Amino acid sequence: MTDSSEPLLRIESLHKRFEDNVVLAGASLNVPRGSLVTVLGRSGTGKSVLLKCLAGIVTPDAGLIRFDGKDLDASTRADFRRRCSFLFQSNALFDSLTALENVALPLEQTTSLSDAEIRERTLEALKQLELDAHHDRYPSQLSGGMQKRLALARAIVTKPELVLFDEPTAGLDPLRRNAVFTMILKYQRQFRFTAVVVTHDLDEALIASDRVALLDGGKMLFEGPPSAFTTSTDPVVISFRDSAAALRESVAELRQTTAAT
Amino acid sequence: MLAALGRPFLRLLGGMGRMACFTVRSFAAVPKTRRLPRRLLRAIFEQGTRCLPVILIVGIFTGLVLGLQGHYVLNRFGSESLLGALVSLSLVRELGPVLAALMLVGQAGSALAAEIGIQRNSEQIAALETMGVSSEGYLVTPRLLAALIVFPMQTALFVLIGLYGGYLSGSAMLGLEPGVYWSAVEKAIEARDLTECFVKAGTFGLITIAMCSYQGFYAHLGQGIGARAVSAATTRAVVLSCVLVLALDDVITSFLLHR
Numbered sequence: 001m002t003d004s005s006e007p008l009l010r011i012e013s014l015h016k017r018f019e020d021n022v023v024l025a026g027a028s029l030n031v032p033r034g035s036l037v038t039v040l041g042r043s044g045t046g047k048s049v050l051l052k053c054l055a056g057i058v059t060p061d062a063g064l065i066r067f068d069g070k071d072l073d074a075s076t077r078a079d080f081r082r083r084c085s086f087l088f089q090s091n092a093l094f095d096s097l098t099a100l101e102n103v104a105l106p107l108e109q110t111t112s113l114s115d116a117e118i119r120e121r122t123l124e125a126l127k128q129l130e131l132d133a134h135h136d137r138y139p140s141q142l143s144g145g146m147q148k149r150l151a152l153a154r155a156i157v158t159k160p161e162l163v164l165f166d167e168p169t170a171g172l173d174p175l176r177r178n179a180v181f182t183m184i185l186k187y188q189r190q191f192r193f194t195a196v197v198v199t200h201d202l203d204e205a206l207i208a209s210d211r212v213a214l215l216d217g218g219k220m221l222f223e224g225p226p227s228a229f230t231t232s233t234d235p236v237v238i239s240f241r242d243s244a245a246a247l248r249e250s251v252a253e254l255r256q257t258t259a260a261t
Numbered sequence: 262m263l264a265a266l267g268r269p270f271l272r273l274l275g276g277m278g279r280m281a282c283f284t285v286r287s288f289a290a291v292p293k294t295r296r297l298p299r300r301l302l303r304a305i306f307e308q309g310t311r312c313l314p315v316i317l318i319v320g321i322f323t324g325l326v327l328g329l330q331g332h333y334v335l336n337r338f339g340s341e342s343l344l345g346a347l348v349s350l351s352l353v354r355e356l357g358p359v360l361a362a363l364m365l366v367g368q369a370g371s372a373l374a375a376e377i378g379i380q381r382n383s384e385q386i387a388a389l390e391t392m393g394v395s396s397e398g399y400l401v402t403p404r405l406l407a408a409l410i411v412f413p414m415q416t417a418l419f420v421l422i423g424l425y426g427g428y429l430s431g432s433a434m435l436g437l438e439p440g441v442y443w444s445a446v447e448k449a450i451e452a453r454d455l456t457e458c459f460v461k462a463g464t465f466g467l468i469t470i471a472m473c474s475y476q477g478f479y480a481h482l483g484q485g486i487g488a489r490a491v492s493a494a495t496t497r498a499v500v501l502s503c504v505l506v507l508a509l510d511d512v513i514t515s516f517l518l519h520r
Contacts, residue, residue, distance in 0.1 A: 055391045081393035092388035094380075109295050109394040158392075 006069055008033040008162060008194045009054070014063035015218075016049055023049045024060070025218030031162075031211075036188050036195045038205035040240065041215035047198040048089070050215065051164050054196070055086045067162070082110065085155035089167040091147050093139040093154070099126065100135040103154045110158070125157040129187075144172070148180055156191055163188075165197040169204065177201060181208050202241065206230065214240060283397065283478065284471045287405055290398030297403060304407035308369045312415055315364045320419040323360060324426020327351055331427070332435050341437055345445025348427030349420075353450055353458045357420040359510050362465035364419075365412060366502040370473040373404060374498035377477030378491035386478070401474045405467060412466025413459045420458070457517045464509060469502040476501070 009031035016024040023046035031037045041047045052058040054065060056077055065072040067080050085106075093102050104122040107113055113121070126132045129149040139147055148168065155163055165184060169177040181204040188195045199205055205212055206226040214222040214229070214237055222229060222237050229237060291297065331347040377400055380386050389396040424446060431437045480486075480494035 052387075057387050057390060078393060081391065084391075086388070086391040088384050088388060090384050092384040094385055095383075096376075106392045106394070109389075109399060110392060112295075 007031050008068055009196070010064075010066040011050075011054070012064040012066070014050065014053060014065070015061045016046070016053060016058065017061060022218055024053070024063075026063070027215060027218060027220050029213055029220055029223060031194060031196055034192060034194055035210040036185065036197065036208060037211045037213065038197045038199060038209040039213045039215055040200060040202060040205055041198075042240070043200060045215050046218055047200075047215055048166050051086070051166050051196065051198050054164055055084070056081070082158070083160055084162040084164065085158060085160040086164045087151050087155045087166065087168060089170050091139070091151040093147060093151055095139050098136050098138055099131060099142070099150050099153075102139065102150060103157050106154065106158050121157060125153045128190075129153045145176060145179060149183065152183065152187065156187065156193070159191070160193055162194045162196070165195060165199075167198055167200075169199060169201050177204060184208070202243070216240075279479070280471065280475045283401075283475050284405070284467075287397040287401040287471070287474070290395045290402050291406075293395055294398035294402050297406075300399070300403035301406050304403040305411055308365070308404070308407050308411040309414070311372065312365050312368045312411075313418075315368055316361060316415050316419050317422055319360060319364055320422030321426045321429075323356060323419075324348065324352070324423035324428075325430045326426075327356070327423065328427035328430030328435075332431050332437065341431075342441050343445055344427065344431045344437055345442040345447075346449035348431070349424055349446040349449050350454065352420045352423040352427075353454045355510075355514075357416050357423065358458055358461035358465060359506060361416040361419040361462065362412065362469060362506045363503055365415060365466070366469050366473070366499055366506065369411075370469050370502050371495055371499050373470065374473040374477040374480075374495045375491060377401075377474055378480035378494045381478060381480050382486055382488075382491055397478075401471075401478070404470050404474060408466035408470035409463055413462040416458060416462035453517075457513070460517065461510065461513050464513060465506050468505050468509060472502045472505060473498040 007030040009029075011027060011029040013026045013028055014024050015022075015026060027046070027050055029037070029039070029050075039047050039050065049058055053060045067076070067084075070076050072080055094105065097105065100119075100122055103125055104118050107118045107121060111118075123132060123135065126135050129152060131146060131149055131153060134142060134146065139150065142150060168184060169180050172180060181201075184195065184197065185208045197205070197209070206229065209226055211224065212222070212226050212229045213220050216236050222232055222234060224232075230241065232238070232241075294300075327348045328344065331344050331351075332341055335341050335343055335347065377386075380400065386396045386400070389399055428439065428442050432439045432442050476494045476498035477491075480490045
């Protein structure tokens with residue numbers, strides 16, 4: 001029987017290196033059921049590798065991943081994949097399939113539902129993400145935001161308990177970034193899945209998340225609610241949190257120096 | 262010196278082993294692949310329609326040249342009546358399977374390697390794996406099975422068109438009696454010639470599509486991910502497939518001739 005107080009996902013001391021490059025050096029994280037946890041960190045600190053270790057795309061060198069009270073290994077991986085979805089930074093949509101076919105793909109390939117049931121569930125998912133009018137279009141015919149929603153529709157059509165988001169707002173302008181975070185939050189509340197979001201967008205993370213974690217140097221330097229993050233005295237947290245202020249100071253100094261010369 | 266020679270050889274052996282495992286995994290995925298007939302039909306349609314024009318064009322010109330050269334050579338010995346036998350046996354036993362396979366590699370194989378390479382590049386293969394879908398089963402298995410059907414069919418078409426090309430140059434252009442030509446064709450071809458033709462076509466189909474799929478699937482292993490890696494993988498797929506066709510042709514011919 002599953003203990004409901006236990007986190008849905010627990011990562012303990014995860015290690016991963018690529019030749020001489022140590023990416024994860026004992027990263028740990030707890031993800032409570034139904035929560036939205038954001039993993040923050042500078043570019044290249046191993047946030048995406050952490051997520052890929054969870055999804056099984058990258059094999060960790062050492063460490064433990066527990067999902068719903070069970071250690072994640074070869075015997076439990078298939079069950080994990082049925083209950084978890086991954087939303088890629090690039091969306092990873094099949095460009096030769098229409099929107100409808102893209103969303104239907106996981107149902108067609110992993111369930112024994114009839115064609116009619118698959119179509120019904122796929123159209124329902126597209127409708128919930130306001131894409132039903134575009135069901136016969138190819139991904140290249142959709143805008144960036146619509147592609148993101150389509151990828152989310154594909155991720156939620158199997159009704160997963162856990163959705164992993166890899167930099168969902170990377171490369172987007174501030175307005176689109178807000179829209180994507182709002183969308184994630186809205187559907188996370190609506191479908192009641194647990195979400196792990198990897199990003200380096202601090203403001204959105206602090207506003208939308210239930211918990212925040214900061215990955216730096218291969219380890220999780222901070223893990224807790226956003227309120228604790230804003231008051232933390234850890235120097236790395238402070239430097240990450242106050243990066244905008246530091247930029248302002250640097251620019252002001254530079255302007256003063258330029259004016260003096 | 263020994264290390265310099267040994268390293269590429271070991272790399273080659275490793276690559277062959279990986280490709281063999283990849284092909285076995287793709288076939289082993291048959292029972293687990295859902296909605297396989299639908300994807301198989303789609304793969305047959307793609308491979309078939311993509312290659313049909315080039316098979317027809319190369320087939321007719323091969324037959325025309327064979328007819329001209331054959332008539333010229335046989336005429337020296339007063340044996341023009343054997344033109345049908347020469348054209349048909351050349352096409353059925355050798356040129357049909359080999360040239361059709363090379364055309365199919367150029368058209369369908371290169372497109373397949375590039376398509377799968379791009380799917381690797383844009384994380385579509387990783388997406389399948391996170392969904393719990395066998396990427397080999399979904400992407401490769403239908404293509405391999407389709408090759409076992411399409412290559413023999415296209416080869417048969419190539420041979421038929423080639424025979425007609427031989428008739429055009431031998432009879433219509435150089436005046437050989439049509440009856441003499443077609444009767445020599447009928448008498449020359451035996452069941453064992455057709456067996457050799459279709460054994461070669463099936464083997465070439467399987468090996469070349471496996472090679473092209475493999476190169477696309479592992480496009481990221483050589484030069485990392487990116488457009489350059491996909492282009493290098495496509496080039497490798499076409500070159501190695503062509504070499505394999507010619508090498509295997511020699512091996513199969515040696516075995517079947519001495520049965």
